[in-house]
Amino acid sequence: MTGTDDVLLVHGGTPLEGEIRVRGAKNLVPKAMVAALLGSGPSRLRNVPDIRDVRVVRGLLQLHGVTVRPGEEPGELVLDPTHVESANVADIDAHAGSSRIPILFCGPLLHRLGHAFIPGLGGCDIGGRPIDFHFDVLRQFGATIEKRADGQYLEAPQRLRGTKIRLPYPSVGSTEQVLLTAVLAEGVTELSNAAVEPEIEDLICVLQKMGAIISMDTDRTIRITGVDQLGGYNHKALPDRLEAASWASAALATEGNIYVRGAQQRSMMTFLNTYRRVGGAFEIDDEGIRFWHPGGSLNAIALETDVHPGFQTDWQQPLVVALTQAAGLSIVHETVYESRLGFTSALNQMGAHIQLYRECLGGSDCRFGQRNFLHSAVVSGPTKLQGADLVIPDLRGGFSYLIAALAAQGTSRVHGIDLINRGYENFMQKLMELGAKVELPGGALV
Numbered sequence: 288m289t290g291t292d293d294v295l296l297v298h299g300g301t302p303l304e305g306e307i308r309v310r311g312a313k314n315l316v317p318k319a320m321v322a323a324l325l326g327s328g329p330s331r332l333r334n335v336p337d338i339r340d341v342r343v344v345r346g347l348l349q350l351h352g353v354t355v356r357p358g359e360e361p362g363e364l365v366l367d368p369t370h371v372e373s374a375n376v377a378d379i380d381a382h383a384g385s386s387r388i389p390i391l392f393c394g395p396l397l398h399r400l401g402h403a404f405i406p407g408l409g410g411c412d413i414g415g416r417p418i419d420f421h422f423d424v425l426r427q428f429g430a431t432i433e434k435r436a437d438g439q440y441l442e443a444p445q446r447l448r449g450t451k452i453r454l455p456y457p458s459v460g461s462t463e464q465v466l467l468t469a470v471l472a473e474g475v476t477e478l479s480n481a482a483v484e485p486e487i488e489d490l491i492c493v494l495q496k497m498g499a500i501i502s503m504d505t506d507r508t509i510r511i512t513g514v515d516q517l518g519g520y521n522h523k524a525l526p527d528r529l530e531a532a533s534w535a536s537a538a539l540a541t542e543g544n545i546y547v548r549g550a551q552q553r554s555m556m557t558f559l560n561t562y563r564r565v566g567g568a569f570e571i572d573d574e575g576i577r578f579w580h581p582g583g584s585l586n587a588i589a590l591e592t593d594v595h596p597g598f599q600t601d602w603q604q605p606l607v608v609a610l611t612q613a614a615g616l617s618i619v620h621e622t623v624y625e626s627r628l629g630f631t632s633a634l635n636q637m638g639a640h641i642q643l644y645r646e647c648l649g650g651s652d653c654r655f656g657q658r659n660f661l662h663s664a665v666v667s668g669p670t671k672l673q674g675a676d677l678v679i680p681d682l683r684g685g686f687s688y689l690i691a692a693l694a695a696q697g698t699s700r701v702h703g704i705d706l707i708n709r710g711y712e713n714f715m716q717k718l719m720e721l722g723a724k725v726e727l728p729g730g731a732l733v
């Protein structure tokens with residue numbers, strides 16, 4: 288989607304009502320696809336959403352010689368890495384800036400080919416997003432890394448060796464880097480201060496199915512005993528708790544009622560507690576979760592994002608839109624990314640009252656305090672929102688703008704909507720199914 292197609296007209300003021308379905312998690316599926324590279328035979332991944340991050344990884348795997356084809360059931364992919372040794376990666380530059388996943392090809396490619404080339408990464412612009420932890424751990428396994436103009440070139444002169452690693456911060460991607468590298472490394476790897484997000488546990492399940500030996504302690508320590516060979520896997524990806532929470536926030540902000548088929552309580556407990564504190568209602572059954580605004584006013588809250596099992600940072604932006612409708616002062620302290628509150632300036636243009644601060648407000652001190660990062664917010668509500676011209680800044684910020692436009696009076700022009708396809712499957716169709724009044728410029732229905 289390009290040019291004027293990349294704009295959506297949103298006529299606000301209608302509650303979102305109905306049912307949508309979430310499929311496999313954006314933050315697991317592409318990584319499980321990379322894990323298939325480690326196998327000696329084909330893998331089957333089910334519940335795969337049709338999102339851009341999946342398409343990017345599919346393209347990268349194909350460049351490396353993995354055949355990827357649809358399986359028997361809808362949303363199933365069969366990934367066969369048998370011919371990886373004959374890979375032709377001449378076109379890899381085309382994938383530069385596409386997503387964060389290419390960095391996770393390092394370990395598997397070093398094991399398979401002895402070398403790897405990683406193009407520049409993409410992903411949301413919500414902070415500096417360095418990759419120093421990734422390269423530090425890869426060096427500890429025995430890899431050499433050379434920075435080139437168009438990316439990073441890595442080599443493993445010998446088989447990578449297990450090692451003892453302590454992450455400076457429980458980074459999700461770096462934990463996955465260690466897992467995907469350690470499983471075929473020689474000997475034992477001990478990783479402390481690891482991230483333990485549900486998507487990481489699911490990746491560990493995938494790797495265990497392939498033959499890996501991985502144990503998780505309760506103190507963020509993961510131990511991996513390297514093996515000589517891994518097989519393929521057959522796995523159903525865990526559902527996308529981040530997308531589910533986005534729709535839950537949309538139900539609250541638009542005074543609507545949405546049944547999210549596929550949403551799973553276990554991975555959303557912290558979100559559900561917060562949703563209840565704000566005054567949102569939900570009901571859980573075996574197939575999904577219904578979220579709704581029960582009427583009356585919403586409650587202001589203090590909220591701090593954190594690594595799992597804390598409040599996930601990717602839940603923050605959509606929920607902030609609902610907080611503009613809560614009575615009183617809400618405090619939001621973003622501790623995972625230093626620049627994830629910039630999206631609020633557009634909400635202020637729509638009529639919200641959100642003030643940003645450099646200090647760590649409302650909770651513990653974080654890495655960003657006293658360092659000039661506007662990473663705390665005070666949201667004063669309730670405020671009526673008015674339609675506006677909005678330019679989508681990042682994935683969750685983009686979905687938040689859609690929510691704000693749907694909750695607002697009048698019409699908004701939302702520019703850059705294609706970015707949302709990176710992580711939300713068929714979001715325009717889902718909006719229509721929920722009764723949203725949205726159209727493409729020129730009057731075409733989506």
Ligand SMILES: CC(=O)N[C@H]1[C@@H](OP(=O)(O)OP(=O)(O)OC[C@H]2O[C@@H](n3ccc(=O)[nH]c3=O)[C@H](O)[C@@H]2O)O[C@H](CO)[C@@H](O)[C@@H]1O
Pocket residue numbers: 313314315387388414415416417418419420421456457458459460461482484600601623624625
């Ligand atoms: C594709 C994917 O799964 N993306 C998720 C993943 O991103 P991603 O894996 O990139 O996020 P990390 O957990 O690594 O980043 C967390 C923090 O660690 C810092 N850091 C990270 C790596 C590094 O080498 N150096 C460093 O300083 C980052 O700047 C950030 O401040 O986890 C994030 C935190 O749950 C989520 O918001 C993203 O949706």
Ligand SMILES: C=C(OP(=O)(O)O)C(=O)O
Pocket residue numbers: 313386387409410411412413601682683710
């Ligand atoms: C920050 C996100 O993703 P990524 O790491 O892919 O940029 C997100 O999903 O909100």
